[in-house]
Amino acid sequence: MSAVTFNLDAEGIALITLPAAERSVQPFTAQLRGELQQAIERIASDPGIKGVIVALPAIRADEPPAELMALSVSGVSAVEARDFSRAWQRILRRMETSGKPFAAVMTGQVSGAVFEVALACHHRVLANDGAVSFPEVQLGLLPAGGGTQRLPRLIGVAQALPLLFNGNAVSAADAARLGIVHALAPSEGVVAAAREWLMNRAEAVQPWDKKGFCVPGGAGPLASFANETFMVGAAQLRKQIHETQPAPLAILSCVYEGTIAGFEAALAIEASYFGRLLSDPVARNLMRAAANRIRAQRLARRPTSVPRAPVRKIGVLGAGMMGAGIAHVAASAGLHVALIDVTQEAADKGKAYSEGLLARAVNAGAMSAAQASAILARIEPTPSYGRLEGCDVVIEAVFEDRPLKTRVIREAEAALSDAAVVASNTSTLPISGLAAATRRPGNFIGLHFFSPVDKMPLLEIIRGRETSDATLARALDFAALLTKTPIVVNDAPGFFTTRVFSAFIDEGACMLAEGIEPALIENAAKQAGMPVGPLAQFDEVSQELSWKIILQARADGLAERYRRSAAAPVIEMMIALSRRGRRHGGGFYEYPRDGGRKFLWPALREQFPVSRVQPSVAEAKARLLTIQALEAARCMEEGVIEHAEDADLGSILGIGFPRWTGGVASYIDTIGLQRFVAQCREFASKYGARYEPSAWLLERTASGQSFYPRAQAS
Numbered sequence: 001m002s003a004v005t006f007n008l009d010a011e012g013i014a015l016i017t018l019p020a021a022e023r024s025v026q027p028f029t030a031q032l033r034g035e036l037q038q039a040i041e042r043i044a045s046d047p048g049i050k051g052v053i054v055a056l057p058a059i060r061a062d063e064p065p066a067e068l069m070a071l072s073v074s075g076v077s078a079v080e081a082r083d084f085s086r087a088w089q090r091i092l093r094r095m096e097t098s099g100k101p102f103a104a105v106m107t108g109q110v111s112g113a114v115f116e117v118a119l120a121c122h123h124r125v126l127a128n129d130g131a132v133s134f135p136e137v138q139l140g141l142l143p144a145g146g147g148t149q150r151l152p153r154l155i156g157v158a159q160a161l162p163l164l165f166n167g168n169a170v171s172a173a174d175a176a177r178l179g180i181v182h183a184l185a186p187s188e189g190v191v192a193a194a195r196e197w198l199m200n201r202a203e204a205v206q207p208w209d210k211k212g213f214c215v216p217g218g219a220g221p222l223a224s225f226a227n228e229t230f231m232v233g234a235a236q237l238r239k240q241i242h243e244t245q246p247a248p249l250a251i252l253s254c255v256y257e258g259t260i261a262g263f264e265a266a267l268a269i270e271a272s273y274f275g276r277l278l279s280d281p282v283a284r285n286l287m288r289a290a291a292n293r294i295r296a297q298r299l300a301r302r303p304t305s306v307p308r309a310p311v312r313k314i315g316v317l318g319a320g321m322m323g324a325g326i327a328h329v330a331a332s333a334g335l336h337v338a339l340i341d342v343t344q345e346a347a348d349k350g351k352a353y354s355e356g357l358l359a360r361a362v363n364a365g366a367m368s369a370a371q372a373s374a375i376l377a378r379i380e381p382t383p384s385y386g387r388l389e390g391c392d393v394v395i396e397a398v399f400e401d402r403p404l405k406t407r408v409i410r411e412a413e414a415a416l417s418d419a420a421v422v423a424s425n426t427s428t429l430p431i432s433g434l435a436a437a438t439r440r441p442g443n444f445i446g447l448h449f450f451s452p453v454d455k456m457p458l459l460e461i462i463r464g465r466e467t468s469d470a471t472l473a474r475a476l477d478f479a480a481l482l483t484k485t486p487i488v489v490n491d492a493p494g495f496f497t498t499r500v501f502s503a504f505i506d507e508g509a510c511m512l513a514e515g516i517e518p519a520l521i522e523n524a525a526k527q528a529g530m531p532v533g534p535l536a537q538f539d540e541v542s543q544e545l546s547w548k549i550i551l552q553a554r555a556d557g558l559a560e561r562y563r564r565s566a567a568a569p570v571i572e573m574m575i576a577l578s579r580r581g582r583r584h585g586g587g588f589y590e591y592p593r594d595g596g597r598k599f600l601w602p603a604l605r606e607q608f609p610v611s612r613v614q615p616s617v618a619e620a621k622a623r624l625l626t627i628q629a630l631e632a633a634r635c636m637e638e639g640v641i642e643h644a645e646d647a648d649l650g651s652i653l654g655i656g657f658p659r660w661t662g663g664v665a666s667y668i669d670t671i672g673l674q675r676f677v678a679q680c681r682e683f684a685s686k687y688g689a690r691y692e693p694s695a696w697l698l699e700r701t702a703s704g705q706s707f708y709p710r711a712q713a714s
Contacts, residue, residue: 004035006042012050013198014043015191018057018117029067036117037091044098051101051198053191056118058108061135061169063294064287065113068141072284082275085144088113089267092120092145097209101202103194107187109169111135116145119154122204124181125193131169132180137247138167139290140283140660142254144274149258149266153208155179156217157259158225161233164251208263219259230256244529244660245286250277281670285662288708289652292645292663293485299476301488301646306473309419311481315340315394317408319350319381322425323397325453328354331378332454333481338380338387340412347381354379357454388415393478395447397425400545402552405429406437413439421474423447427498428549431464431491442468445475448495449484450654458653459484464491485653487646489635493553493562496632496641497654500664503631504655505541506567507624508534510687513570515611516620518588518600524620529658534624535588535600542581543574561634566690570608577607623687625667626679628657630691632664636707637696644707665707673701 005017016039018032043049071081095102095117104118107127115132118124126132134151136142142164152160155178163170175181185193207213218224230252237248254273258266277283314330316323319341327337327350341347358372380387388394394412398404409422416422423445424434435444446462459479463472472488479486489496504525511521512535522533538546546564550571553562564571574580574587579601581587589598615623632651635641641650648663661667668676677693684691693701 003029003032004039006039008049011199012048013195014039014049014052015055016052017055018114033088033091037094040091040095040098043100044094049100051103051202053194053198054102054104054117054121055191056104056106056110056114058106058110058130059112059114060294061109061111061133061167062138062290064139064290068139068278069284069287069291072278072287076279078275078279080275081278082271084278085271085274086268088116088145089271092116093267096120096122096206099204101198101204103198103202105190105194106130106132106181107190109133111169112143113145116143116147116150119147119150120145120206122206123183123194123197123202125183125185125190125197126172126175126181127187127190128172128184129187130172132175133167133169134164135167137165137251138286140245140247140280140286141277142247142251142270142274144271146267146270148251148254148270148273149263150206150208151180152219152255152259153213153215153263157215157219157223157255158217158229161229161252161255164255165237165248215259220256244527244658245282246280247277247283282660285660285666285670288666289648289659289662292649293653295645296485296487296649297480299480299486301472301486301643302476303469303473306470308477309392309470309474311335311392311474311478313338313391314478315388315391315412316350317394317396317412318398319347320397320399321353322449322451322453323395324350324353325451326395326397326425326449327351327379328357328375329453329482329484331375333483334378335481336378336380338382338391340382340385340387342383344381344383347383351376351379351381385411385415388412391416391420393421393423393474395423395425397449400426400428400548402429402434405434409434409438419443421445421471421478423475425449428494428552430493431462432466435464435466441466443471445471446491446495447475447478448497450497456653457485458497458650459486460495460497460650460654461486461488462491462495463488485649487641487650489641489646489650490639492635492638492640493556493558496635496647497650499635499640500628500631500651500657501537501655502546502564503627504530504624505534505538505546506564507627508538509567509570511620511623512588512604512608514687515609517610517614518604518608520614520617520620522600524617525624527617528621528625529660530624531656536598539582539587539589542583543571543587544580544584547571547575566688573607622679623683625658625661626676626683627691628655629664629667629676630680630693633668633697634694636665637694647707669706669708673697673704673706677701 007015043052102121103123104121105125106118107130109131111133112135134143134147142148159178172184176184183193234252241248250273254270258269313336315338316327317340319339327339330337339347339350354376358375361367362369362372396405396409398408421443425447427448431446435441438444444464445467448460450456450458461475476486508521522535525533550564550568579587582591588601590601591598632647641647644665647665651657651664652659657664680691680693
């Protein structure tokens with residue numbers, strides 16, 4: 001199938017469309033490049049062609065180009081990746097120096113390689129509701145076709161760098177204001193606007209190819225912005241990313257070096273940096289994580305034999321923070337919600353949570369007052385279980401107390417049809433045990449939301465022993481309605497995310513008990529790429545809740561791996577010291593009442609004496625990542641989670657495992673199983689049996705298995 005279409009009208013204006021309009025993924029293919037090159041050569045050699053309109057498609061900015069992904073997972077070398085970039089650059093360079101004027105027309109969001117085509121055109125027209133972006137940095141890369149050099153030459157280094165650093169979409173209005181595009185037009189008028197330019201004012205020379213060209217605002221070390229942009233900017237980047245992600249620093253260096261060189265030399269500089277990035281495992285991991293997320297959003301785990309059943313109304317049992325959050329996202333997705341609590345006052349308080357969120361959105365201009373009112377009207381706060389009539393899905397979101405959950409689920413069931421799905425938002429209690437108390441265990445499932453529900457993208461769907469395919473399918477359809485990214489796990493105490501998260505915070509407690517400086521523990525976690533340290537996370541969950549979970553596990557006679565024995569003495573001690581967590585006034589940290597910045601509780605060093613000899617930051621980082629990855633491997637061994645993709649997604653989106661790793665399974669594959677197992681054994685000899693690799697993991701190591709196909713893991 002042709003990737004590029006070519007039409008020539010009677011007035012000598014050619015129209016190139018790439019790729020075909022129905023394509024929705026990044027069209028970064030060898031076929032496209034080859035056909036585009038052929039079209040350019042035809043245009044350059046035909047004296048009858050006066051100008052060219054290039055129609056560019058809107059594409060999904062977060063989808064990694066399949067060809068780059070394939071190159072990365074195949075183990076492409078830096079030289080091969082550089083040459084790939086150079087070939088793409090030559091095609092675009094030939095276009096802008098062909099002597100024929102090219103005008104790009106863009107509708108929707110134009111990003112990545114397609115946006116690079118636009119920048120190589122001499123004139124750009126963008127639809128009023130369109131946008132442009134360079135999302136490559138989010139995939140561990142930089143633009144490969146000259147984007148890091150054309151953009152700063154268009155709008156200046158200081159203006160271009162933020163767009164290259166964050167990868168965010170630039171609206172049509174901002175793109176015009178910055179000078180990225182020359183004209184805006186309604187979607188149906190972009191071609192006419194480009195044609196009018198070609199017929200009347202066309203110029204076939206780029207600004208940087210004109211004699212005497214200077215980068216707007218200057219370039220190099222003597223530019224007015226140089227100190228703040230390059231020197232301070234580099235320091236700030238290192239502070240933000242702790243050098244776990246090489247792309248932002250590579251972009252900074254690429255722009256600095258390229259803008260003080262001639263344009264041809266600048267392209268060579270860009271290609272060299274691109275080669276280093278594409279051959280780096282971080283780019284592979286980030287692209288894989290993006291691809292995994294898109295597959296999950298497309299409901300890859302949905303049973304294909306089950307027809308879709310609509311969800312129009314849901315019930316939420318419990319109007320606390322989690323219940324109120326679930327009600328809010330459901331109503332925002334257009335669903336009607338019966339929000340139930342023991343009293344009308346409690347239920348109203350749950351709805352007030354949405355009122356606050358929506359008021360802020362209206363004040364920020366994110367939605368109209370009418371839209372906010374419509375969302376609120378879909379939430380019905382009530383103490384009556386009778387209002388659950390007609391619900392397709394009911395979600396229990398009360399406290400982590402088995403008798404309480406069982407009681408409210410039974411009361412809700414009495415008001416529901418036989419087809420309704422009943423779910424628990426529990427993060428620890430086994431779903432099969434809760435399902436045993438219901439009349440229809442096949443209709444029961446776990447839906448573990450994360451707090452705050454309106455911001456956290458993950459939904460952990462827990463399948464009980466008797467959960468039917470129809471119930472699983474409906475749960476996944478419900479996740480799609482809420483625009484959540486779902487993973488599917490099997491029933492077990494703590495499921496997947498809670499177990500891996502507990503391993504992280506518990507290790508922080510163990511390190512504290514060993515005499516490691518509290519600040520070292522916290523900073524090592526952040527330098528590894530975790531959003532916050534384990535002690536701060538512990539405070540958010542609360543030592544009190546953790547202690548209740550441990551006591552419940554003991555009372556239920558659960559296996560040792562569920563009892564969190566290594567950290568239990570520290571948790572018990574903090575409880576005895578009345579340091580129960582942030583919501584209880586303080587834990588490992590102090591929380592000033594005036595709203596000031598939290599700080600580590602000074603008495604920690606007295607309660608947990610600091611050793612004279614401290615581990616290196618590198619070892620502390622490795623411990624905190626290794627213990628999480630090892631717990632994830634145990635979950636895969638036990639069948640709690642069946643797919644490495646789900647493990648990776650759950651760890652990144654649910655608990656903040658560093659994105660640069662690709663997730664817990666990708667982290668092990670990146671290190672290599674042999675090295676990972678050796679590290680586990682070393683830590684086991686120093687810090688305890690919790691690091692001991694299982695026989696299952698050792699067998700995988702001996703047989704050379706990885707969690708992803710070997711071409712993707714190497």
